[in-house]
Every structure is written in structure tokens, then in C-alpha cells.
Amino acid sequence: MAGMSFSSLSALETEIFHYIEAHQSDFIEDLKEWVAVESDSVQPHLRKEVMRMMSLAAARLAVLGATVNSVSLGSQQLLNGQHLPQPPVILGELGKDPKNLTICFYGHVDVQPARREDGWKTNPYTLTEINGNLYGRGATDNKGPVLAWINAVETYRALKIAMPVNFKFVIEGMEEVGSLGLEELLEEKQGFFSDVDYIVISDNLWLSKKKPALIYGTRGNACFSVEVEGGDKDLHSGTFGGIIHEPLTDLIALLDSLVDPTGQIQIPGIYDAVAPLTDEEKKLYESTEYDIEEHKNNSGVKKLLYNTKEEILLHLWHYPSLSIHGIEGAFHEPGIKTVIPAKVIGKFSIRQVPYMELSDVKQQVVNHLENVFAKRNSPNKLKVSMPLGAKPWVTDVNDPLYKAARRAIRTVFGEDPDFIRDGSTIPIARIFQTITQKRVIMFPIGAADDGEHSQNEKISRRNYIEGTKVFAAFFLEISKLRGQSNETSNPGTK
């Protein structure tokens, strides 16, 4: 992977990059417009805003000249039985030149919940530039990268340069709630992918604040819901405290049985299927540029669980982790309420890794929690469910697709990317690869400190604009792959 020399820019690249530089205010204005839509797919009452966002995205693709098909997914049933309409998935096509290779770009335009009072310094739905950073919910996850790709295509159109590749688009609005219905849709629409050569996903972050990266693996995500139900109503802790089995006490004990203070998951058998650590993988970790202090500062915490780069990368990429997210049904407001809640629901998730099977993980969790619960002799009712399960993904870094992306990165950023994995989950990488059998690349443009899912999410102006350039350069690099084999023997995941 070493040994490539810096190439000076071609005239075409120079023209394209100049256009992008000159139009950055327009591109930021577009992002501002998208961020202003509160397209939070988690909270049911905001579903209509997700719908509106899908219409905006479809209209933007139509302006590029793409044909756009908004495919309805029907409705979603919530845990409480309520039905909510699902946003459509946008399938777009631009260019059908048989001499060109075809890249399919995937992105999502829904976002995580955000409220000013959660600790945002700015209104999360008003894109605000401070010291070169563009703050707003969805700025990096994933509205910014989707628009960077669109900007790159727009640049060719505006400059009247022949498109070097054909484009397809898959844009969804349910990623933050597990891409519900997408897998089934992709299976139904396999014809859409028959002439696709490569699939590009740009929904992750670099490992560093400054150095670009390409991603070849992600962890999965098995989300669990643990419900403990006592009587049929909340009770007063004075009138009943001391004589009943309190559901929240049971739930706290169940949640406390999951993970030890060192982060080790306590569920029997959970590590059994974890892939053995190979020497090649170890070497990749050793050579990755990774600044522990920087990552720690990005997290805002004072001390990490591990002190060496290799241990940290192992526990983010190679091993599963378990996080507890919260409890539904208990008192959660400021102040005091001396209540014994009747029904409480704990939420936790396991980021699982190859080759942990979702069905095995679910069974191990259920068995473990039922065992812990049985020992308590509680008359309360326990219900464990896995409302969301996404598989992990890993691919081959020696593919020409990765090489093309690496060259585009060298052209724009002047250095090679790191080849990294991501501890978080983009279920559709694995889904796309399995269903289409096409090569998939994860090509992030956001930096490590962008704070996706967090307060004060941002993308820097540099990353947004250089990211637009890198995508534009990538189109040219892909066009150079014409005539090379576009079949892999095996995409490499199970």
C-alpha cells in the first residue's frame, strides 16, 4: 500500500476543485436548509418532518437530472402498538452510459433526537458556523456527506463535463431506528442493482480529527428491551415500600448483571463466536495512526478503559461491547417523586462482531437474564425482546475499489488514508453486500470529533468542502477502473 507518489492535479481536477471552492457558500446554504428540517426518526411525533425531508431530498436529486422513484414502505408498529407511516426510500438514477461504470451511493437524511436543553450551545436545527465548524443535528450524520456527494455530481453538471460514471442513489429516512424495511426493499428491487458496479456508503467518521480514513468493517448492533412488570399501577413508596417486590429493583439487578467495571460482558457464551485475532489484523492495528489523547479528548472523558492504541482498537473493532442506555417507565424528571413504578423497561445494546450470530446473541441474553431473574424469586413478570438486530460487516482492503478511493484521498488531502474499522453500526453495508453481491466501500468524510448522536454535532467547513472534492476526484478514479474485473470471488463476510 506504500510507494505511491504524489500526482499533480490534472487540468480537469483543477477546474472541478476551483468550482467547488468558489461555490462553498452555496453548498453550506443547502446544508443549512436540510439541517433545518427536524427529521428525527426516533420520536414518533416528528415522523412528518422525516417525510418532508424525504421530499426535499427527492427534489434535490431531480434538479441534478436524476430520475427519482420514492418507494413506499408502508407503516411501522411501535412497541406500544401504535402504527406510524414509514418514510419512503428514494431510488435515484443519473446516467446510463454503457461505457461507464455505475456507482450506487447510499445515505440517510433522518437524524437522532436533539433538543437545545440537552446541552447544545446552538439551536441544533439551525446550522451555525463557529471557528470553521458547522454545528447542527445531522451535519455529519448524515446530511452533510449526502450533500457532499450531490455537490460533487452537481459540479460536473454545472461545468458541463461529461459524467465519468453512472450514478444510482439509495436515500432512506429510517437509519437511526435500524433501517426498518430497507433490507426487504433491496431484496425486492434487486433489478435496480444489476448494472451497479460499486456501492459507496459515507456514514462514518475518520479515526482522527485531521487524517482521512477508509473503513473496511463495522460492528453490529443488537438492541434489547427488558421489561419487568409488577402490579397494574404505580404505588406510593411509603404505603407499599418494604412489602412488595419492586419491579425497578429487579430491573436494576438484571441490568447490573450484564457488564463488569472493566467493560467485560458477563453473559455466558457471549465471546464464544468472536473471530480469532490474526497476525495480519494485529499488524493493521499497530500501523494505524491513532492518537489516544485526541480520541480521549473527543470523548470528553478523563480516562479510557485501556492505555495502549492496540488495546483500544481491539475493543472498538474486534470485540463486542455492551452499553446501557436508560429506563422507560420510571421517574426521570428533575426533582423527587416517591413512586414505585409498576412497569419499567430497561434498554441496552450489544455491538457484536464477526462471527457472532444475532439469534445466538439473543438466546444468550434471554437465558442469562432469565437465570438472574429466577434467582431473585420475584413474582414480577419478565419480558426480554430484541426490537432491533443489525449484523456486523467486514471486507477486503485490497480491492481495486479501495485503491481508487485511496488515490482520490491522496489527490485531495496529500496523504494516504488509514484503513480502519468502525465500532458503530451501518447495517446496510452488510445488507448491500449480501443482497447485491457487489463490492461495498465505506468512505467517510467526517472527522473523529464530529459528535454524531451527541450534543453539538458538527462537520467542519474543511471536511464538507474537501469531502466534496474527494468524491469528485473519486468519480475520475473509478472511471479509470473500466475494463478491470468488477467481480470478487467472495466479498468476505458471512
Next chain:
Amino acid sequence: MAGMSFSSLSALETEIFHYIEAHQSDFIEDLKEWVAVESDSVQPHLRKEVMRMMSLAAARLAVLGATVNSVSLGSQQLLNGQHLPQPPVILGELGKDPKNLTICFYGHVDVQPARREDGWKTNPYTLTEINGNLYGRGATDNKGPVLAWINAVETYRALKIAMPVNFKFVIEGMEEVGSLGLEELLEEKQGFFSDVDYIVISDNLWLSKKKPALIYGTRGNACFSVEVEGGDKDLHSGTFGGIIHEPLTDLIALLDSLVDPTGQIQIPGIYDAVAPLTDEEKKLYESTEYDIEEHKNNSGVKKLLYNTKEEILLHLWHYPSLSIHGIEGAFHEPGIKTVIPAKVIGKFSIRQVPYMELSDVKQQVVNHLENVFAKRNSPNKLKVSMPLGAKPWVTDVNDPLYKAARRAIRTVFGEDPDFIRDGSTIPIARIFQTITQKRVIMFPIGAADDGEHSQNEKISRRNYIEGTKVFAAFFLEISKLRGQSNETSNPGTK
């Protein structure tokens, strides 16, 4: 306590009871008007409704002919630093006949939070009669009993019967948040109590659905707040899960260390100061009429921690209990959010009993949690506080005051009351006794299944109207105590 014969009603009692029967619709209409005010003192945004409720209550006392003094308490500082105005305390006086004894009635007109979607069958702020029950937030805790007392006084006024006693009133609007500021006010206004003979509190429930009770003791309430803080922002569980010490995992372990599955508190030393169990107390438990099945049905749970009446009463009255109420700062909504919360605050409380000292309990809790936390080697910050501490209370059931109440109950209900304690906390019983050195009685009119603090809180029409009669009869019984000693050597609590 046995051996009293049923007395037939006097002409005066007959006239009074007839009036109350005939005006029950008016009394229910008054309760409906009070329940309609969302005087929730827990949620800051409803504080103005508490204020409005205080004005209504003051106006109602003025109509009785009472002189009313609304004493301002200034403002309350919330945990988040916000300042909220405190509702005033109403001090009312009606009658100053030096030949009469003076009863001071205490009640509160603030309520616990209630929302239809918590599981109410009716709008919690619209008093609704179904099968003889009046459903609404505050119906039994404590607007109904306050109005029953006012109705009883009103009856004498309407019938132009000379008041058999002088009245004083203390009505507050902060009981549900621990009667903040009341203790200091009572100390300042000791002069108000100089001519008071007895203090009546009607803010508890009978032990049974049908059989009246008088209460001679309550548990205290030490409310704790356990804050665990990691970094300065919430994090994505994919990007950071597995390499950081998650604050919520720490908090869950801390909460799980508090109480075992049998309800036994695990904090070292916590039982050291619990009063020894005397034979007299044991006998009182044995003779108390208590239907385990009924109490279990009222709770809505399938199985209690104990199977005998004596064990249950011991654990509600004689021993402390610990309940966990919930967690602030974590994800609490329906659905999924794969967040690692940065700062979480667990809420729990201990109902402590004589002779546990609040300062000792606090120190034991702090020591215990700090020890558990230290063993975890977590870099997160732990902060334990006790935002509310109310002491337990117990008094002498052989006092003439209790005998007078027992006679009034026999007159109206035709049977002797049970002499019981209450597992819950009425801090002002202990406060009134300590500050005024007057005898205090807890004289409930609500039934065991009234659901205070719960969904579908109610008072039955029977309890509300017979409760009004019992208070009216009690005034006559108190007037018969004139000439008897109204000093006790020692009210009996520490």
C-alpha cells in the same frame, strides 16, 4: 379500648348529619372545582397552578368567616439552579371564644404529578364519579379531606349552631415536595399556636377499604440523589462502547447495591438504630384488623414479600424500607437511542423509623455508595446528596384526643377504629409536635384503595360525606374535653 356501647344520636348530631346528607352534591361540586386546578408542586412549570390553588383555598376559608393570613415563603432553588416562587402558607383563624378549646387543622392542596397517558381511566383533573367513587388527582391526597373539614365547619355556620370549638388552619402547597420552608415558618409563628390545644392532620388512609382507623405513627423519608458524571457530552455507543467507563453502568451498580431481593437494605449499620420491638407493639399488630388479600389487591401486585399480617405490618411500620424511583439524564422514551449518557442521576429514598437519625442515615448511605464506587476504579465523578429528609413520628394512643376521635368514629361508623401506623411520611406531624409541643392526631378519612400518588386516585362518596360527618361529630367530642388537662408530660417522640 373495648366496652363502649353504641350511643344513639343527639338531636344536634341528627340535625348536623341531616344537613350534610342533604348538601352532599354541593360538597362534591366544591371538590370538583379544587381537583380541576393542576396544583402539581413537583413539576416546575405548574407552580403557577399551585399559586392559584392557594388563592382558592384562602377564599374558601374567608367565606367561612375565618381571618386569613397568606404568609409568603420566598423562593425555592431547584437542583439545576433555577429559582421558583414558593406558594404561601395559609394561616386561618375562626372563633376566639376563651371557653372553647382550639383545634388547628393542617392540610395541603398541592398534588403529585398526573397525566392521562400514565394510565388514568379518566382525566385526572376532572373529578368523575364512577360506581360511588370520585376519581381525580388530589381527591384523597389531600383536597378531599381538607374540604371535608371545611364542609363540617360550614355545616355549623349554615345551621347557625354556636361553634363548639375554636378553629385554626394551616394549609400549605408544598407537601408533595417535602413541605419546604414550613418548619421554619412554624418556628417563626409559634405565637399562632400558643392558644391551640390540639392539632389534627388528615392526610393518610385507613388500613382497610371499609374500617376506619386512627394513626399514631409514620415513617420518615430520606430522599437521595446519586449523580455519576463521565465526560461533558453524551456519546455514541458504537464509537465509544467498550473503551470508556460508562456513567450509567456505574450508577446501575450503585443502585443495585442498596437492597436485596427480599427487601433487606444492604447499607451497613442502617438497622442499628431501629427501635426494639416491644411486646405491647407486637400485641397491637396482632389485634389490628388487616386483610392481607385486600391490601394485596389494592396494590395490584400478585404476591407480597411476606405472608402473615404481623410480618407485613412490621415491615410497613416498624422497619425501614428502600425504594428506587428512577434515573434522570438517561434515555427514558419509547423506542431506541444508542446513547451513552454523560451524566445520570439515580433517585431513591429510605422510609426510616424511630430512632434512626437523618444525619446518621445520610452518612451511612454516603459511606456505602463511596465504598461500592471505589471498588469499581471508575474515573467518573460521584456525588451523593440528600435533597429531602423528613423524620419519623410516633405518639401515645391513650391520649384523650385519640379517645375523642374514637368516639366520633363510633358515632358515625358504628365501630371502633383500628389504631395503626402509616408506612408513609407526613413530616409535619413530627414537626408540629416538636415545635408546638401540642398533641397531634392523624385522623384519616380516605380508604386503603384510594391510590394516593397513583393513577386513578379517588375518594369514595361515602368516605367524603361520612368523613365530613365524623369531623363535625369530633368537634362536639372535643368540646366535652373542656376542663381536662391539655398538657402531656411528653409527646413521646424524639
